[in-house]
Amino acid sequence: MKESELYYRSTRGDAGHIPSAEAMINGMASDGGLFVPSFIPEIGMAFSGLSDMDYKSLACYVIEKFLPDFSAEQIRQCVDNAYDKKFDTGLIAPVVKSGDTFFLELYHGATAAFKDMALSILPHLLTASARKTGLEKEIVILTATSGDTGKAALDSFSDVKGTKIIVFYPKQGVSLIQERQMVTQEGKNTFVCSIEGNFDDAQTGVKKIFNDRKFNELLKEKNLVFSSANSINIGRLIPQIAYYIYAYLQLLRMNEVEEGEDINLVVPTGNFGNILAAYYASLMGLPVQRLICASNENNVLYDFINTGVYDRKRQLKMTMSPSMDILVSSNLERLVYDLCEQDPAVINSLYKDFSEKGVFQITDEMKEKLNDFWAGFATEEQTIEAIRDSFKKNNYLIDTHTAVGYHVYREYREITSDRVKTVIASTASPFKFPRSVIRAISRNDAEYEQDYKNLDEFALLEKLSELTGVEIPWPLRGIGSKKVLHNNFCRVDKMKDFVSDALGI
Numbered sequence: 001m002k003e004s005e006l007y008y009r010s011t012r013g014d015a016g017h018i019p020s021a022e023a024m025i026n027g028m029a030s031d032g033g034l035f036v037p038s039f040i041p042e043i044g045m046a047f048s049g050l051s052d053m054d055y056k057s058l059a060c061y062v063i064e065k066f067l068p069d070f071s072a073e074q075i076r077q078c079v080d081n082a083y084d085k086k087f088d089t090g091l092i093a094p095v096v097k098s099g100d101t102f103f104l105e106l107y108h109g110a111t112a113a114f115k116d117m118a119l120s121i122l123p124h125l126l127t128a129s130a131r132k133t134g135l136e137k138e139i140v141i142l143t144a145t146s147g148d149t150g151k152a153a154l155d156s157f158s159d160v161k162g163t164k165i166i167v168f169y170p171k172q173g174v175s176l177i178q179e180r181q182m183v184t185q186e187g188k189n190t191f192v193c194s195i196e197g198n199f200d201d202a203q204t205g206v207k208k209i210f211n212d213r214k215f216n217e218l219l220k221e222k223n224l225v226f227s228s229a230n231s232i233n234i235g236r237l238i239p240q241i242a243y244y245i246y247a248y249l250q251l252l253r254m255n256e257v258e259e260g261e262d263i264n265l266v267v268p269t270g271n272f273g274n275i276l277a278a279y280y281a282s283l284m285g286l287p288v289q290r291l292i293c294a295s296n297e298n299n300v301l302y303d304f305i306n307t308g309v310y311d312r313k314r315q316l317k318m319t320m321s322p323s324m325d326i327l328v329s330s331n332l333e334r335l336v337y338d339l340c341e342q343d344p345a346v347i348n349s350l351y352k353d354f355s356e357k358g359v360f361q362i363t364d365e366m367k368e369k370l371n372d373f374w375a376g377f378a379t380e381e382q383t384i385e386a387i388r389d390s391f392k393k394n395n396y397l398i399d400t401h402t403a404v405g406y407h408v409y410r411e412y413r414e415i416t417s418d419r420v421k422t423v424i425a426s427t428a429s430p431f432k433f434p435r436s437v438i439r440a441i442s443r444n445d446a447e448y449e450q451d452y453k454n455l456d457e458f459a460l461l462e463k464l465s466e467l468t469g470v471e472i473p474w475p476l477r478g479i480g481s482k483k484v485l486h487n488n489f490c491r492v493d494k495m496k497d498f499v500s501d502a503l504g505i
């Protein structure tokens with residue numbers, strides 16, 4: 001298929017043929033489904049031909065294939081504006097070898113989490129899309145966050161002309177540092193509100209507002225239009241594909257793999273966005289043997305991959321990896337769409353069950369296609385142990401989310417004896433979660449309780465740096481003394497009112 005013919009359609013079948021610019025602006029299809037590309041383009045060049053490319057050039061190369069309605073120059077501009085000095089390394093997404101494992105560090109951007117990889121470019125893609133489609137409305141980004149998306153989106157949309165951004169986060173469901181990052185956000189067009197409930201409540205509330213026809217009409221009258229910065233937006237997924245291919249190029253340069261040699265990818269997973277990007281990279285031709293999905297104690301995806309039953313009817317647990325405290329993984333719908341040979345009727349029926357009963361089950365035939373995936377999960381204790389093990393054995397500091405991935409990786413090796421080279425997506429800086437990390441690397445519980453337990457997270461941030469000799473990433477320096485600029489809280493049923501107030505409608 002010719003790349004110029006690539007378009008977007010809804011997993012639920014009712015949105016027609018949509019060019020990428022429109023899919024990005026809409027965020028979500030009007031039939032309640034998610035936009036998917038009509039086919040996945042191939043990498044189309046030998047890796048040796050790509051291997052001289054820097055991050056930006058590779059990102060352009062990959063993104064162009066998915067956005068045929070954009071010119072190469074338009075994409076180049078978006079990429080140049082995104083992956084610049086905000087990143088503290090020119091490699092943007094470096095692969096680091098630690099022991100027998102490779103970590104793809106995705107946290108070198110403006111908010112110290114992997115969400116920066118996609119959110120630094122999304123505002124540029126969206127404003128370019130608006131110009132392209134002749135949209136003269138102001139774009140209102142509406143986002144639910146489990147902690148990291150919120151800050152990354154606020155930061156990237158802050159004071160971007162023609163946009164406003166509204167972020168909802170669960171009051172009890174994010175770390176103190178994540179919260180402080182959000183409520184200190186500057187920018188006249190930024191709005192932040194905590195809600196009573198968990199991430200799933202926030203996400204459901206946002207989806208409801210998105211699909212509220214009357215409210216959308218009202219917005220239209222005021223010359224406003226909603227879009228999403230969550231990973232349901234295809235404009236977030238596509239830039240994420242690039243770093244998996246880039247990781248492979250780095251392995252080639254490091255002489256760790258030979259051209260065409262298979263690798264495994266481990267992805268600490270919540271909303272299934274990051275691992276879906278890895279899956280798309282494999283469909284493009286990246287030689288991936290196994291996609292390993294790592295969950296915390298909210299292990300819905302572990303159950304799904306092993307049994308074919310997706311069941312959200314369980315209590316959400318608050319863990320030390322809050323950005324993965326999710327029971328409804330939105331992007332899974334895009335994978336299930338592939339499993340059923342892209343049949344919208346099947347998706348509609350499964351997701352009808354899901355919204356009515358909280359559970360759906362795929363057929364054996366569909367489940368068979370999940371064989372390239374492997375799933376595991378880490379308990380809280382195993383997460384702590386993984387941080388400790390990595391630091392003690394390899395002097396390599398990892399955050400709680402990455403630790404979930406590291407634990408699952410070790411388990412995978414033990415169970416399968418597979419020795420294929422493996423890259424673990426490292427999704428956040430350990431300095432975003434200093435309490436758990438310090439607890440893990442303390443000599444023992446007594447030392448933690450005596451020296452650290454009573455300090456707040458901002459003091460622990462400094463301690464962690466002293467203790468390990470690792471520098472605090474620039475976005476987190478001095479965060480404890482920054483001025484709080486947002487102080488809002490509401491119940492889920494009042495989220496719409498908050499939006500109205502923020503927009504003055």
Ligand SMILES: *Cc1c(COP(=O)(O)O)cnc(C)c1O
Binds near residue numbers: 271323427
């Ligand atoms: C968002 C996030 C995840 C989960 O990524 P998904 O794309 O939602 O699966 C994992 N780790 C961190 C640190 C995150 O911020």
